[in-house]
Amino acid sequence: MSAVVTVNPIACEAYGYCAELLPELVTLDEWGYPVVDGGPVPPHLVELARRAAKECPRRAFLVKRSVERAR
Amino acid sequence: MPTATTDATATTDATATTDSAPTTCTYGSADGSRGVVPPHPPSLLAAWHASRRTDLAAHLTHHGPPPLPGRGDASWPQRFAGVLEASGLTGRGGASFPSATKLGLVRSARGRRTLVVNAMEGEPASAKDKVLLSCVPHLVLDGAELAACALGATGIVVCVADDHDDAAAAVKRAVAERRGTVHAPVPVEVLRPPGRYVAGEESALVSWLNGGPGAPAWRPDKRNPLAIGRSAALVHNAETLAHMALVARYGPASFRAAGSVDAPGTSLVTLSGGVEHPGVFEVSMGTTLGAIVNRARPTGEVVAVLTGGFGGTWVPAGALGIPYTPRSLGAAGGVVGAGVLVVLTRDACGIAETARVARYMAGESAGQCGPCVFGLPAVADDLERLATGSADPSLVARLQMRVASVDGRGACRHPDGVARMVRSALSVFAADAAAHAERRPCAFGGAPSVLPGIVGKRKASRA
Secondary structure, X not given: OOEEEEEOOOXXXXXXXXXXXXXXXXXXXXXXXXXXXXXXXXXXXXXXHHHHHHHOOOOOEEEEEOOOOOO | OOOOOHXXXXXXXXXXXXXXXXXXXXXXXXXXXXXXXXXXXXXXXXXXXXXXXXXXXXXXXXXOOOOOOOOOOOOHHHHHHHHHHHHOOEOOOOOOOEHHXXXXXXXXXXXXXXXXXXXXXXXXXOOHHHHHHXXXXXXXXXXXXXXXXXXXXXXXXXXXXXXXXXXXXXHHHHHHHHOOOOXXXXXXXXXXXXXXXXXXXXXXXXXHHOOOOOOOOOOXXXXXXXXXXXXXXXXXXHHHHHHHHHHHHHOHHHHHOOEOXXXXXXXXXXXXXXXXXXXXXXXXXXXXXXXXXXHOOEOOOEEEEEEOOOOOEEEEHHHOOOEOOHHHHHHOOOOOXXXXXXXXXXXXXXXXXXXXXXXXXXXXXXXXXXHHHXXXXXXXXXXXXHHOOOOOOOHHHHHXXXXXXXXXXXXXXXXXXXXXXXXHHXXXXXXXXXXXXXXXXXXXXXXXXXOOOOOOHHHHHHO
16 A cells, blocks of 8 residues: 655645655745655655654645555 | 626627527427427527527527426436436536536435536636626526436525626526526525635635635545535536526537537637627637637737636637637647637737736735745746846746746646646747847837736725
8 A cells, every 4th residue: 555645735834844854755845835746655755754744733744545556 | 808798798699599499398308309409509698699688588488498397207307417418518617527427426425415506707808607697697597497406406506706796686686587486496596705716616616605715625536525514515607507508408419519529519708808899709619719719800910819718828829720629729738718718919918918917816816825825926026027028047947947836736726727827828929938038128018908807896896
């Protein structure tokens, strides 16, 4: 089972913790808002992604199970 | 700008005007066939063109009664859904989504249902829904009642923006005329949400109906139906419902007599910009873009057309031979959307107009998502510098990066629309952009905008 990270753009207020914790998957745009690519999270980063989600002050950074399983 | 006044339609000559109205209503047979086929494809505005009257009696004289279900006719919703599917009708609010599929999604929801008529029309360059409500309000209400019956809805809510008073007054009169008659089996309420660009986005509309601020919602899974209170909501554009009223009366084959196989029926387009006769025109899907544009009589040589509205795309004059269908126009980089066409002639600057659209759209952000709040003004800044010949050497590259930064980064598609509009401008007006980037002056950059609604009452009324 793979996981994906998403950002709720309404909740996000550009604290940037996600990019600090997970630079492999999150970059910031010029205004400080996170950019994620929507692809599956590599297994070795899933735990870190969960931590980034937990640390987000706005609960805007989310880790979800991938809806479509990679074949 | 195109207006919702009846003058706007009075100048049009709908391609699909029905000369003789069928006198009997035969819809409702089990196989969805009908005995009466009008000599021409049915037209949305035919009743208006024939009588110049908007009342129920004139409407019924022209079209006959809407084929609503009889008492205890349990199989009617299924038959209606079948007829709708056979017609191939797609939504006319912008997304061109199959109407039968949308109906089915909400029909399968549990519990109560509400039908929402979306006549918000926040797009400044669009006037078709205002024209429909002003000229043929009963056709829209027929469609709403039919869809509500097919859905098993307990109520109909007609949403007209609070700055569209004439259209609201017309539909309120029509609702009052029908109340207590057999033509209003499901009660109708007319509501006036705020007239902002994004207020008509369906999740924003439903948010307002739920007592919220009327801002778009973040919906990672759009298959989940929207809800008003505990009632599942089906939101249909006003024009889509008017088409449904014709499909239900005259049948799918009649609807398909206009348009092409992949894009059946007629569609309303709002033409504006560099034209002598701006207004709303009913066209057969698949008509070439150039033939549609010519009906409003361009004031000069057409260099480009903004298709699909302020969140749409510019297409060059070379695309005027393309058939007007979502697929064909889409393949040429254009957008059918809600039927907006803004004509740019040789005596206007595409970059300057694009800057104005971007600035307007930045002001119409709901203010919820950072990339939209900060990105759209930044994109507009860059475009204005480009248009006025004060570009720095890195401007075009920075603008392209910023456009990529806003694309797909909001809860709704507002920033995506700006991104595609600006991208298309940089492609269609590439030579102008390059000249402006080298600070070469533009003869038309300071000219008044040809775009409708850019400096209008909408902004002032909110100040």
